[in-house]
Amino acid sequence: MSRTKSITINTLVLVLMFVIIEITSRIYLSRRDFNGLATIEFATKVRVYLKSIQYRRTSEGNRELRCLANAADDYSEETVSPFYQKYEQGLKEFLKIANNIPVTMLYLPSVKKGDLHKEFFSDISRKYSLEFIDMSNTLRSSGKYDTWTLSPENRHLSRFGNKIIAKQLSIYLFDKFNNDERIFYRDKKNIKSHIASLKPSKSSIWNIDPRMVYRVYTNKNGFRTKDELKSDANIVIVYGDSFTFGPYLANHDTYPELANKNLLEFGAKNIQLLNAGIAGSTIFHEVETLKKTVKLKPNLIILQVLDNDIYGVSYAKMRHMQPVKISNLDLFKPSLEELKIIENCNL
DSSP, X not given: OOHHHHHHHHHHHHHHXXXXXXXXXXXXXXXXXXXXXXXXXXXXXXXXXXXXXXXXXSHHHHHHHHHHHHHHTOOSHHHHHHHHHHHHHHHHHHHHHHTTSOEEEEEOOOSSSOOTTHHHHHHHHHHTTOEEEEOHHHHHTTSOHHHHBOTTTOSSBOHHHHHHHHHHHHHHHHHHHTTOOOOOOOOHHHHHTOOOSSOSSOEXXXXXXXXXXXXXXXXXXXXXXXXXXXXXXXXXXXXXXXXXXXXXXOGGGSHHHHHHHHHHHHTOTTEEEEEOOOTTOOHHHHHHHHHHHGGGOOSEEEEEEOTHHHHHTSHHHHHHOOSSOOOOGGGGSOOHHHHHHHXXXXX
């Protein structure tokens, strides 16, 4: 067999193998119309999965996660104070980056009963002169838990739950901005250069749970919306975790998008909400997303918080869940208080 013929055959075999891998990846990912190659998407999925289990795959890693989770949900000052201190460290950095942009804290409930850290979030909002919106009583009084969440399949908010939040949030923003007749002009070139933590200009199907597949659209700035950022509006950016991102729901069923529709119905065309929520994030991830987008000069920042943000700042959880790259490696190191908690843990 000639050398040229051998190279041709080997090349055809490689191409055929790639096509088979690509088709298999598309079938596995349940994707039909998305940007890029399914092979790359699949490789990314595998890489993220391997990275996420790198720490928790050991029995000791699992024990540390459970011990710190239990401590974060403990009301005693001795066990919960290290988490509060670390969260406050992140909040101070967040507010420093925001500079003079007003910040409002939005508290959402995440479990059937109890709001473990609502008092902490309320107190810290008061300490740093932030407005505080508490949605716990409103959601709980709106109906059964499995009405305003996706329970029993999932604990995240249902479309109904998002509508409840959107209603109160849109009224709050209408009262805040509707009488503001100032005209804002943002440089369009500057707008294009600032990208949030989601990939920009994407339309893809997410199938983290094959039973609850949904589509995610992002705009040119990497926010979860089809709408592009307006250069002449009061821009409100919502930073938060999966409860803001809105997993298992279409874009238009998330509370930032529903609030936008409410505002248009109110006649407030000069207000635009942008969804910067990232699943699995806590305050330090939100700091990184804020760094990327603060130069968009939002008129208001909403920081959505959840009880699990407190456990989320523990070094073990930071190692386990990394939705946004963080350069400060000290955040992944255990504090003396955390080591003490683990040492005294009976699990």
